[in-house]
Amino acid sequence: MRQKRSRFLGGVLLVAGTTIGVGMLGLPVTTGFIGFVPSMVLFVICWAFMLLSGCFFIDVNCSVNGEANLISIAGKTLGAWGQILGWSVYLLLLYSLMAAYIAASAPLFASACKGLFLLTIPTWASKFFLPILFGGFIYLGTSYVDMINRLLMVALIISYIVLIIFIPQHIQINFLKYNYWTPFAYAAPVVLTSFGYHIIIPNLTNYLGRDRKILFGVIILGSIIALIVNVVWQLLVLGSVPLRGEHGLAWAWSNGLPAIEPLSFIVRNKFVLVGSYFFAFFAIITSFLGVGLSLVGFLTDGLKIKKNFSGVVFLIVLTFVPPLVFVFSYQRGFLVALEYAGAFVAILLIFLPAAMAWTLDFPKFYKSTIGRITLISAIIFSAIIVVINIMINLGFFNTTLANLLLF
Numbered sequence: 116m117r118q119k120r121s122r123f124l125g126g127v128l129l130v131a132g133t134t135i136g137v138g139m140l141g142l143p144v145t146t147g148f149i150g151f152v153p154s155m156v157l158f159v160i161c162w163a164f165m166l167l168s169g170c171f172f173i174d175v176n177c178s179v180n181g182e183a184n185l186i187s188i189a190g191k192t193l194g195a196w197g198q199i200l201g202w203s204v205y206l207l208l209l210y211s212l213m214a215a216y217i218a219a220s221a222p223l224f225a226s227a228c229k230g231l232f233l234l235t236i237p238t239w240a241s242k243f244f245l246p247i248l249f250g251g252f253i254y255l256g257t258s259y260v261d262m263i264n265r266l267l268m269v270a271l272i273i274s275y276i277v278l279i280i281f282i283p284q285h286i287q288i289n290f291l292k293y294n295y296w297t298p299f300a301y302a303a304p305v306v307l308t309s310f311g312y313h314i315i316i317p318n319l320t321n322y323l324g325r326d327r328k329i330l331f332g333v334i335i336l337g338s339i340i341a342l343i344v345n346v347v348w349q350l351l352v353l354g355s356v357p358l359r360g361e362h363g364l365a366w367a368w369s370n371g372l373p374a375i376e377p378l379s380f381i382v383r384n385k386f387v388l389v390g391s392y393f394f395a396f397f398a399i400i401t402s403f404l405g406v407g408l409s410l411v412g413f414l415t416d417g418l419k420i421k422k423n424f425s426g427v428v429f430l431i432v433l434t435f436v437p438p439l440v441f442v443f444s445y446q447r448g449f450l451v452a453l454e455y456a457g458a459f460v461a462i463l464l465i466f467l468p469a470a471m472a473w474t475l476d477f478p479k480f481y482k483s484t485i486g487r488i489t490l491i492s493a494i495i496f497s498a499i500i501v502v503i504n505i506m507i508n509l510g511f512f513n514t515t516l517a518n519l520l521l522f
Contacts, residue, residue, distance in 0.1 A: 119329075122322060122323055123323070123329060123332065123333060125322075126319050126322065126323055126329075126330075126333035126337070127333050127336045127337040127340070128337070129315060129319065129337070130312045130315070130319075130333060130334055130336075130337025130338060130340075130341070131337045131338075131340040131341045131344075132268065133311075133312040133314075133315050133405075134309070134310055134311065134312045134337070134338060134341035135341050135344050135345070135398075136309075136398055136401065136402040136405075137215065137216055137219060137373075137398045137399050137402040137403075138305065138308050138309035138453065139309060139344075139345060139348050139374075139398060140219055140373035140374050140375060140395055140398060140399075140449075141215075141219075141305050141309075141373060141374070141449060141450055141453045142154075142305060142306065142309055142345065142348070142349060142374070143348070143349055143352035143353055143356070143364060143374040144364055144367045144368050144372070144373065144374050144377075144450065145301070145302045145305040145306075145368065145450060145453075146302045146305075146306065146349065146353070147353060147356075147358050147363075147364030147365065147368070148295065148298050148301065148302070148358070148364075148365070148368070148516060148519055149294065149295055149296060149298055149299050149301075149302060150291075150292075150293040150294035150295055150353070151290075151291045151292075151293070151294070151349065151350070151353045151354070152291075152294050153294050153295070153296055153299055154302065154306075154349055154353070155346065155349070157299065157302055157303060157306050158306060158342065158345065158346060158349070159342075161303065161306045161307045161309075161310055162310050162338060162342050164307075164465060164493060164496050165307065165310040165311065165312075165313075165338070165464065165465070166334065166335065166338050167489070167493055168313065168464055168465040168468040168469060168493055169312070169313055169316065169334045169338070169468075170331060170334070171468040171469055171471070171472040171490070171493070172185075172313055172316050172464075172468040172471075172472075173316060173320065173327060173330045173331060173334070174327070174472060174475060174478060174481070175188060175192060175468060175471040175472055175475065176188060176316055176317055176320045177320060177325050177327055177330075178192075178475055178477065179191055179192070183317060184317050185201060185205065185313070185314060185316075185317065185463070185467070186198055186201045186202050186205060188317070188471065189201040189467055189471060192471040192474050192475075193467075193470060193471060193474065197467065197470065197471070200462070200467070201463065201467055202417065204459050204462045204463045204467075205413065205459075205463055206410075206413065206414075206417075207455075207459050208456055208459035208460065208463055209406055209409060209410040209413065210410070210437050210438050210441070211438075211441070211452045211453075211455040211456040211459060212402070212406045212452070212456055213403070213406060213407065213410065213434070213435075213438040214437075214438035214439075214441040214442050214448060214452040215448075215449050215452035215453050215456065216245060216399050216402055216403040216406070217242055217245050217246065217403075217438055217439065217442050217448075218242070218371065218442045218448035218449035218452060219373045219395070219399050219449045220241075220244055220245040220396075220399050220403075221238065221241040221242045221244065221245075221442075222241070222372055222373075222376060223375075223392060223395055223396055223399070224236065224241045224244035224245075225238070225241040226392070227392075228241075239443070242439065242442055242443065243439075245399070245400075245403060246435045246439070249400055249403060249404065250407065250431070250434075250435065252404060253404065253407040253408050253411050253434070254411065254427060254430070254431075260404050260405070260408050263404070264401055264404055264405070267397050267400055267401045267404075268397075268401060270393065270397050271394065271397035271398060271401060274390045274391075274393040274394040274397060275344075275390075275394055277386055277387075277389075277390035277393075277394075278351060278387065278390045278391060278394060279347065279351070280386075281384055281386045281387050281390065282351045282355055282378075282382060282387055283351070285354075285355040285381075285382045285384070285387075286350070286351070286354035286355050287354060287355065288354075290353060290354050290355070290356070290357060290358075291350070291353060291354050293358065295519070297515055298512055298515050298516060298519075300503050300506075300512075301503070301507065301512045301515075301516070303457065303499075303500055303503050304453070304454045304455075304456070304457020304458060304460075304461075304500055304503060304504050304507070305450070305453045305454060305457055306457075307457045307460050307461060307500055308453050308456045308457045308460050309345060310338065310341065310342070310345075311460050311464055312334070312337065312338065312341075313463075313464040313468070314409070314464075316330075316334070319333060319334075352364075352374050352378055355378065355381060355382055356374075356377045356378055356381045356382070357381070358519070359519075362376075362377050362380035362381060363377055363381075364377055365519065368447075368450065368516075369447075370446075370447070371445070371446060371447030371448055371449045371450050371451065372449065373395055373449060375391040375392060375394065375395040378391050379391050379392065407434065410434055411430060411434055414430060414433050414434065415430065418433075438452075454504060454507055454508075455504065457500055457503075457504055458500060458501045458504035458505075460500075461496075461497040461498075461500035461501055461504075462497060462501065465493055465494075465496060465497035465500075466493075466494055466497040466498070468493075469490045469493040469494050469497070470494070472490055473487075473490050
């Protein structure tokens, strides 16, 4: 019984820890245009659909014998087309997330060098900071990443607590009263990206003895914790940083910067300044290490790359060159990468689980009318996110956002 409780708690923390990450840094910047109340509505919608698809994935996972990952499960339930779609989208998702981390780390590194060593680092050079300094840990293996990740997670929690303590006194109610629903859909891809934990469900399924009830409890509780953390962060930033004006949220959006940049300028408090930079730094590094490790493993297994010298060099090129090209191609690299990731999350973590659940004979819920409607609703929602992402890239929201920037 004690072991079951321990594993349940561990599973909850794993779901929460996987969900809470660098996506938080982009949330207030993107949702600042719509305001606090509309963003809360969007949070709940995205959280609910991600939880729903998580339940689909648990049922699908429990129906497949033996250990399996998302890609192999898609192949077993949907056939070759499911495996090909899963493989390609999974790779694109990991690349877009890596690009977001590299882009978000660049201004932090440049600011740190200027503040600590009085060195002005060129913008282009600061984008190599993350791959060079922390990329090596990825190739040392899971045990090394796990070791450093535990230390970074403790530091992340401490810095978050510091922000919770010192920012509330700077919150202005008028900032929280602002709402503008017109660009509501624009923020959806970034918000959706911030509630993804599905890639760890196969590991949790085996860890928790394929017990569906316990697994449902784990993702429900873990995702609720992540939702609360994100809501509090949203309250702190949107309540203390104005949308417009010098170093406002709109300024950060137009420059593709994470939320801690305007926060550190507006809230003149040394504890907030240090806490926000450390929070961003640890959030980026922990996310980078986890996704980087997944990307290296995925490329190694998928392409059957041997880990000799030439193989490692090839892996390094495959891991870092595509996201770096993306970052250098877009001025707003951080937010653009998260927007792209939103479309890939919708396909990989909502559409695929729903499509796989459609093939199940058990539980019988999926064969019922309500079950079919539920699955269709999830598939439609994923399609909406992809369409929104296409609209963003076609500049559909540009006029609306440009008008907001003018006032």
